[in-house]
Amino acid sequence: MTAGGQRSLHQAAVAQFQRAADLIDLEPRYREILSYPKNEIIVNFPVTLDDGSLRVFTGYRIQHNNILGPYKGGLRFHPQVDLDEVRALAAWMTFKTALAGVPYGGAKGGLTLDPADFSRDDMRKIVRRFTHALGSNIGPDHDIPAPDVGTSSETMDWVMDTYANISPPGFRQSVKGVVTGKSIAVGGSIGREEATGRGVLYSLRHWCGETGTRLDDLSVAIQGFGNVGSHFGLLAAEAGCTVRGVADHTGTIVNLEGIEVEKLRSWVDEQGGVAGFPGADDASTEDLFSLDVDVLVPAALENQVTLERAKAFKGRLIMEAANGPTTPDADDYLNDNGIDVVPDILANGGGVIVSYFEWLQNKSARAWSFEDVDDRLRDLMWQAHDRVASTHKEHNCTRRDAAYIVALDRLVDVYNRRGIFP
Numbered sequence: 001m002t003a004g005g006q007r008s009l010h011q012a013a014v015a016q017f018q019r020a021a022d023l024i025d026l027e028p029r030y031r032e033i034l035s036y037p038k039n040e041i042i043v044n045f046p047v048t049l050d051d052g053s054l055r056v057f058t059g060y061r062i063q064h065n066n067i068l069g070p071y072k073g074g075l076r077f078h079p080q081v082d083l084d085e086v087r088a089l090a091a092w093m094t095f096k097t098a099l100a101g102v103p104y105g106g107a108k109g110g111l112t113l114d115p116a117d118f119s120r121d122d123m124r125k126i127v128r129r130f131t132h133a134l135g136s137n138i139g140p141d142h143d144i145p146a147p148d149v150g151t152s153s154e155t156m157d158w159v160m161d162t163y164a165n166i167s168p169p170g171f172r173q174s175v176k177g178v179v180t181g182k183s184i185a186v187g188g189s190i191g192r193e194e195a196t197g198r199g200v201l202y203s204l205r206h207w208c209g210e211t212g213t214r215l216d217d218l219s220v221a222i223q224g225f226g227n228v229g230s231h232f233g234l235l236a237a238e239a240g241c242t243v244r245g246v247a248d249h250t251g252t253i254v255n256l257e258g259i260e261v262e263k264l265r266s267w268v269d270e271q272g273g274v275a276g277f278p279g280a281d282d283a284s285t286e287d288l289f290s291l292d293v294d295v296l297v298p299a300a301l302e303n304q305v306t307l308e309r310a311k312a313f314k315g316r317l318i319m320e321a322a323n324g325p326t327t328p329d330a331d332d333y334l335n336d337n338g339i340d341v342v343p344d345i346l347a348n349g350g351g352v353i354v355s356y357f358e359w360l361q362n363k364s365a366r367a368w369s370f371e372d373v374d375d376r377l378r379d380l381m382w383q384a385h386d387r388v389a390s391t392h393k394e395h396n397c398t399r400r401d402a403a404y405i406v407a408l409d410r411l412v413d414v415y416n417r418r419g420i421f422p
């Protein structure tokens with residue numbers, strides 16, 4: 001427990017899978033294994049910054065589980081990053097990859113800093129030293145980082161280049177798959193940039209099919225306008241949804257007639273945030289959560305949908321584009337009050353799915369077309385949703401519990417076959 005008696009984020013993540021484990025009477029040995037990360041790597045490394053000063057940074061890489069394949073998950077650079085958060089995010093990756101049916105385990109890493117506080121040159125040095133400090137703890141068949149909050153394709157290009165440079169000369173060309181989410185020129189995949197947002201839209205389409213709702217009838221509020229929120233917003237507007245509200249770190253904007261998302265994106269590119277966008281009114285963060293919309297898409301950080309905000313929500317569906325956006329008490333309230341929640345490990349799996357495609361392309365030295373990537377993304381998202389939908393009915397449980405049950409089935413099947421060493 002934290003000082004205030006609240007569950008830590010990692011404890012909340014463990015409680016989520018334990019709930020589903022109860023429903024399927026999961027053997028205690030597997031509960032025990034999955035309650036702990038396998039490895040916790042903490043590195044402290046010095047960097048001489050542009051101004052000549054030296055600073056020591058602390059970096060994390062938490063490897064939660066690798067029974068299904070190499071550890072996989074993003075690197076987060078944000079002032080809020082700490083060991084507990086990275087532990088929770090790593091555990092969620094294990095369940096996300098198992099649910100998506102991609103041959104990976106789960107991991108997450110990060111640095112506690114705001115990239116906006118550093119020059120590009122400083123960031124490059126920090127990323128290179130972090131990669132160097134991680135050394136052989138990452139690798140294309142061992143642990144494969146990717147972008148997350150505060151990191152981008154540029155960050156991944158630097159990680160890959162550094163890793164290649166510390167590899168023996170004969171291996172430098174074959175280690176491109178040490179990270180995914182690289183820029184296309186450097187070995188990334190077409191479609192990876194928007195994959196998470198695109199996957200969230202497939203999730204919304206699937207929910208529409210399940211509930212007999214028309215996608216173009218839906219109104220939406222989006223919290224977060226970074227990679228995931230902005231791509232989802234663009235695609236949702238293109239599909240006919242009315243985007244009524246958007247919030248980010250600079251403010252909240254509302255237009256009940258619909259925000260022109262394409263114009264908003266250009267505004268954000270120039271101004272750095274949504275605040276002051278001429279095509280909408282400024283509002284407060286709380287206004288976003290109580291807005292008259294059908295769907296709320298949290299696409300920012302954890303614990304944003306609190307009990308108070310859940311009570312204020314007037315819509316039918318929370319689509320979790322972020323990882324861990326709903327607090328446990330809010331989750332209970334939403335379930336008790338018939339508001340659907342499509343859980344993070346299902347809704348935002350599109351990112352890691354296309355990461356898998358990038359890794360396959362790197363292994364085979366081939367480049368797929370956008371259609372190849374998108375068709376296969378849709379197939380994998382659809383299969384995961386179908387399984388969750390039938391488990392949700394069969395067990396008469398929440399979609400979150402159903403998603404964990406599907407993931408646990410896959411993990412436990414492999415544990416049962418392989419056994420526990422020695």
Ligand code: GLU
Nearest residue numbers: 073074146148351352355
């Ligand atoms: N950071 C993303 C996530 O939370 C993507 C991870 C990946 O592609 O490995 O799912």
